[in-house]
Amino acid sequence: MDFLQILTQSQTTAPLWLTLKVLAVSGTLHLVSGILLSYYLTSKKSTMRSVVDFLVTMPLIFPPIATGFILLMLLGRAGLIGQALPVDIVFSFPGVVIASFVAGLPLMVKPVEAALRGDVQRLAEISQVLGKNNWQTFWLVLLPNVRRNVASGWFLALGRSLGEVGITLMLGGNIIGKTNTLSLEIYNAVFSGEFERALVLSAIIGVFSLIIFIALKRLSAV
Amino acid sequence: MxxxxxxxxxxxxxxxxxxxxxxxxxxxxxxxxxxxxxxxxxxxxxxxxxxxxxxxxxxxxxxxxxxxxxxxxxxxxxIGLVFQEYTLFPHMTVRQNIAFGAPDSTKVDTLMNLFGIGHLSRHKPCTISGGERQRAAFCQALAREPExxxxxxxxxxxDVKTRTFLCGLLSExxxxxxxxxxxxxxxxxxxxxxxxxxxxxxxxxxxxxxxxxxxxxxxxxxxxxxxxxx
Missing domain, CATH: 3.40.50.300 (P-loop containing nucleotide triphosphate hydrolases)
Incomplete structure (x- = not known):
């Protein structure tokens, strides 16, 4: 097996670049929306909060392929949301990003939410006693004190997004050269009997996973 | 009042x-x-x-x-509020903690010197003793200029020494x-x-x-x- 030759083939580099682009976009979305959603989920109990909590947690407990199917029904051209959108979401880059985002979101939100409900609540009270409102307290006190939880949640979400297959298959369609991420390309390679290429692709994902593992270890999250 | x-x-x-x-x-x-x-x-x-x-x-x-x-x-x-347990913000220095709610930051140093922690201004709370943290918590509460x-x-x-010192200051x-x-x-x-x-x-x-x-x-x-x- 010529590892370098397979690594430089467009069949390998294209899914690699696609995966990196998807991770960059969904990672940014995870960071921003994950922090805000975590904060929202620590607010007073309400029906809206319960609905948001359910939607965020669902990908953790619901099979990915079924989650992908529901999203396909909603975001497809004839879907409830899809028909109101000016661009096609499914079988395109945005579809792959959404799949990656949805899969990783609970792993970002839940640890941060738990941290925000913990000991830092006492610090939040002190901040309010010292004259800061809720937003000032969040940015100046809470966020700096849960930054390690944010970082570890973010790395976990990245790891989940990297390995995402089920939802991506439904929303992205596994179109060669367009929506086939690294994980899907391993499946494609095995399906067409290219075991050596599948091994190289797995090795690339293995390196990513190792980096994420080391990062998590440094953050003492695993 | x-x-x-x-x-x-x-x-x-x-x-x-x-x-x-x-x-x-x-x-x-x-x-x-x-x-x-x-x-x-x-x-x-x-x-x-x-x-x-x-x-x-x-x-x-x-x-x-x-x-x-x-x-x-x-x-x-x-309000100035001091709890039993030390509640300084761990990500800030002692001085930043005290100045956090202070409307007039020029009084921060005076307060720190009064409570005998002027030399700790750049320290993080985790690097100082419990007694020093509680002195800082008092400074933090008073720097707010509470009503x-x-x-x-x-x-x-x-400890007895810090308790006597703080009780004395409070009485005074x-x-x-x-x-x-x-x-x-x-x-x-x-x-x-x-x-x-x-x-x-x-x-x-x-x-x-x-x-x-x-x-x-x-x-x-x-x-x-x-x-x-x-």
Whole structure:
């Protein structure tokens, strides 16, 4: 097996670049929306909060392929949301990003939410006693004190997004050269009997996973 | 400036129902056994917990009035609050902690020197001792230029030296501060030493005879200038 030759083939580099682009976009979305959603989920109990909590947690407990199917029904051209959108979401880059985002979101939100409900609540009270409102307290006190939880949640979400297959298959369609991420390309390679290429692709994902593992270890999250 | 409290809140085992006033320049000590509702009382006055019925006013400013559905949030009450456990922000230096709620940061250094922690300004809370942290917590509360100082057993986790130092400072400056000071403790000696008025609370109610039931009450009454007990 010529590892370098397979690594430089467009069949390998294209899914690699696609995966990196998807991770960059969904990672940014995870960071921003994950922090805000975590904060929202620590607010007073309400029906809206319960609905948001359910939607965020669902990908953790619901099979990915079924989650992908529901999203396909909603975001497809004839879907409830899809028909109101000016661009096609499914079988395109945005579809792959959404799949990656949805899969990783609970792993970002839940640890941060738990941290925000913990000991830092006492610090939040002190901040309010010292004259800061809720937003000032969040940015100046809470966020700096849960930054390690944010970082570890973010790395976990990245790891989940990297390995995402089920939802991506439904929303992205596994179109060669367009929506086939690294994980899907391993499946494609095995399906067409290219075991050596599948091994190289797995090795690339293995390196990513190792980096994420080391990062998590440094953050003492695993 | 006088704090007037007249509140009722249903707790798990009893109703916290109490009414008292706390004048400026005086320290009102609230004593009672653990679980008597002392900390809940402090938290209600700070606006950190709601009350079922009643009013809390500081001079003419109404902080709570359940009948009028009026509630001033904690951040808008000018309060200094020191808890039993050290509650400095771990990501900030000692000086940043003290300046966090200070309207006038020029007073921060003066306060730090007064409390003997001027040399610790760049230290993080985790690198200083418990006693130093509690001194910083006092500075943090006072730097806010509060209109009311609430102390929730601030000396109970301290060594004798730091406790004596902080008690001495509090005794010395309480009239100079000219604000009501409410000091929760379960140490009768401490209440006697610092308090101009001592209120005993048991099962959520002011209980004058709780004091007389304590075995060391004769020692307290021997002080040269005993506080008022209720």
């Amino acid at each position: 006088t704090l007037t409290v007249n509140i009722r809140k249903h707790l798990e085992h009893f109703d916290l129902q109490t009414s008292f006033t706390c004048p400026a320049g005086k320290l009102t000590a609230i004593i009672g056994p653990s679980g008597a509702g002392k900390t809940t009382l402090i938290r209600i006055i700070a606006g950190l917990e709601t009350l079922d019925n009643g009013t809390i006013t500081l001079n003419d400013t109404v902080w709570n009035d359940t009948q009028q559905d009026h509630f001033i949030p904690t951040c808008k009450r000018k 009311l100082l609430l102390l929730d057993e601030p000396f109970s986790a301290l 400056y309480k009239s100079e501060l000219d604000i009501p000071i409410l000091h929760v403790t379960h140490d009768i000696k401490e209440a006697d030493q610092l308090g101009d008025t001592v209120i005993a609370v048991e099962n959520g109610r002011i209980t004058p005879n709780w004091l007389s039931r304590q075995h060391n009450i004769p020692n307290i009454l021997q002080t040269a200038c005993p506080p008022t007990y209720s």
